[in-house]
Amino acid sequence: AAIDREFARWSLTDAERDVALALLKGLSHKEIANGRRTSEGTVRQQALAIYRKAGLGGRSNLAAFFLEGLRLPRRSG
Numbered sequence: 001a002a003i004d005r006e007f008a009r010w011s012l013t014d015a016e017r018d019v020a021l022a023l024l025k026g027l028s029h030k031e032i033a034n035g036r037r038t039s040e041g042t043v044r045q046q047a048l049a050i051y052r053k054a055g056l057g058g059r060s061n062l063a064a065f066f067l068e069g070l071r072l073p074r075r076s077g
Contacts, residue, residue, distance in 0.1 A: 006054075016050050023059055024063060029044055
C-alpha cells in the first residue's frame with residue numbers, strides 16, 4: 001500500500017507503475033521488456049520517466065527510497 005501511495009504521488013502511469021515494481025523486484029530492462037511484450041528501449045524510457053518523476057537518480061535510489069523506512073527485526077543472539 002505504501003508503494004502504491006508513492007507511485008500515485010509521483011503520478012506514474014499504469015505502465016510506469018508496472019515497470020517500477022519490476023525494477024524493485026530486481027528484473028533487468030530486458031526481462032521487463034520480455035514480460036511486457038515491448039522493446040527494451042521503451043522500458044529504458046519508462047524507467048527514466050519514473051526516476052525523473054520521483055526525483056531519484058536511478059534504480060538503486062528507487063530501491064533505497066522504499067528500503068529507507070523499512071525496519072528489520074532484530075536478530076537474537
